[in-house]
Amino acid sequence: MRLWGLAEEDRIVEGKEGALILPKTSCDCKTELFDEITALPLAGEALSCDGCGVCTASCPVAEIITGFNPRSFIKTLEAGALDEVQKTAELLWRCVSCQACTHRCPRGVFVEDFLKAAVKVLRRKGLMEKSPAELFDELFTAEVLEYGKVEPVELIFSWLELQGYRVVRDPLLRKPLPFAGEIPPEIKKLVLKPLKGLRLSFVALNAVRLLVHPRSRNWGRVKHVLRKALGEV
Amino acid sequence: MALPKGMRKPPRKGKIGKKVAYFKGCALEGPARDYDASARLVAKALGLELDQLEDFNCCGSLHVKNLSFKASLLLGARNFSVARAQGHGALVAPCNGCSFALKRAERLLSDEGKLSELNRLLEEAGERPVDELPQAHHLLEWLYNEAGPEEVKKNAVRPLKGLKVACYYGCLYGMPRVFSGAYPHASKEEELAVPYGRETADDDEHPYYMDALLEAAGAETVELGPYATSCCGSYFSLVEPELARSMALKVLKEAHARGARLLAVACPACKLSLETALARHEDLKLSVVYFTQLLALAFGHPPGSLGLTEEAWAG
């Protein structure tokens, strides 16, 4: 019999204290996990979840990855059963943030925000490894923090480098050279394909942009405040 | 699927304004320059004005918010501050990611006390506080409402006769409705009762603005069914390419099966993801183009000037 997911003090434990009888609960539960997640911005709406499954039925990732199930993630984390949470942690980061779940939830749960908040808390508690998605979020955010703007081509190459691809950069400005190095063929094709149709001026402008990273005005001061905000949830 | 003609709303002129702040976004400043150029040509031809925000910052897309709620709002607030400094009450973004992030910031900053909290941060950063929240819209919503199919038809000197186009809107164009304000079937009274309902928003489940504009430009639109708004996977184009590819492929296969030659998009990230998937599936004879490129073409601009390659255009 599984009676997991109930608060410690309400759980039924069979046998006398010290007797060699296992409690009826099947595993360790951390009910405070859910409290911590729902304390984060927008994630609190998950308290309204009635488990109807509209999020999972709307989810494009659930169609592809067996076991990816936003409804079950919410309910598992609410119960806090650690063995189930462990399985959840392995899948959770694969959410593509398409918002279809939040769009249709009849209880107004911000499902996507809840999933991202859950990642944050599980990471904080050491219940989850750093995922590639988090690594990319950090890379993206670091570029925004540094310049205020993102240079997509630069971002792509920085990511590939982080993944162990050999990216060739010019020796002076350390800018990636899209034509050289060993990068996935479809990305190379993609970088080169538009050049055929683009006007020469487009190509030239893009090249300049790659050399001089675009930057927002007064970013030095904004950066300071943004960095502080980033540290604060 | 796109909402059938009889159920569509007429454009609501004057609700957004003919002149708006243009939030170009990082991609249109760089690799998606062709989208930017064609968007400007189209707006101009339709008698509308895109006033570019020179000093915008990244919208934060979907990534900054994953690390910090506050930081994502700060990025939004600074953009609103810049738009207000240029005297605008409305912002238009051509990218689904940007329009999502801006609409989200607008919605969340409209909660009591949030704006003043962020204004304090802006002042600390030496930026102008936001006096009044501007409204954020997608470029497509603006073009449909302020110009609309009739204006497009009038300007289509070279109608896109015989061109079979599948209109792909992507997920973040209208989702989630709590940010996009898409509550289209509500009566006037109900619309007002729904917080953040926005009359200029496209249909919440069966968007049709792009179909309507391209049909007016003479193209034949092809039904994508539920795939018109299913996610292209661009969030994971780099991080989980296999997952992204299988998501993009669903859209591409549907468009191909329905006999489309072109897939029109309204977002540079969608285009990237779809083209990455196409690169491995050349049997799908499809080209991905921006809807503005097709409109500009109908308005008489030569394909070369729009960044359209021979293969994309002539097939």
Added chain:
Amino acid sequence: MKKVLVVGGGPAGLSAAEALAGLGFEVYLVEKEDKLGGLPVKESRYKLFPYEKSPEELLNPLAERVKEKVRVFTGAEVEAVLTDRPPFDVRLTNGETLRVDALVLATGVKSFDPTRKGELGFKLVNGVVTNAQLEAMLARNELKEPGSVAFVFCVGSRDLQLGPSYAHCCSYGCAHAGMLALELKRRFPSARVYCFYTDVRTCSTLERRYYLLPQREGVRYVRGRVARIYEQNGKPVLKFEDTLLGRPSELAVDLAVLVLGLEPSEGTKKLARLLSLKQDESGFIAEEREGVFVAGSCKGLLTLQEALTDGKATALRAALYLKGEKT
């Protein structure tokens, strides 16, 4: 003789009017539609549970009795209430002005407009109908034997995506769908009939007849709310998660039946405005005041049985008030 105006000629209004007339008051009744009977008659419902009789069978005798004792205005509405306190001067849209000592509001509810729930494909996908449409088909014997039918619960109820005023439960849909599912199963024993639910709320005695019995006769209850309906090969395809199995799935059926929620009618909202009565989050009338009594579903959803009883109870409260007794 004291006079009362009953607003609304549905089950609650009719039973209130009959009771008040029987107690010796001079009663007026105003009904917006041309026919008395309210929502069940207006939507030509097939059978009303738990009686399992047609609206005509059930409500016509009552309407006839009312017509004998009450002055009935059909095809008319309340246009204005000219006095703030009793006696009320009420102007109707047919030009009539009445002076009455009390008002009984029984303005009822209307069905949800399913085109607002675009993801469920009403008017867009072949084979998607409302429960009222299915009833009309059953009543006229127009339904050809279907291979499979799916009932989609909670369309326009318990749904905050439609706005904060849609949190309420329609309270009749589960039992109603159970009744129709059973009927389909009996007419077409080989048809596969599914019910997609979040919770099945067949309260009290309805549980046995409209949940247990349908299950026993082969109706499959699937626990999962339908997220989307689209067309494939000319048939509706339902997307849902079977939450008890934890599996997202798709199901192609011949007929998808949307079980529509109920919301305050236009008349209910109008009367609340005219009399400045408080409304709850869903728009139901949430208070009464001196000389104003509220009967039936306009104050919160009731089943037919409850509405008939509530009409009588409200009539009694009004009568006690008119006789000068504290209520």
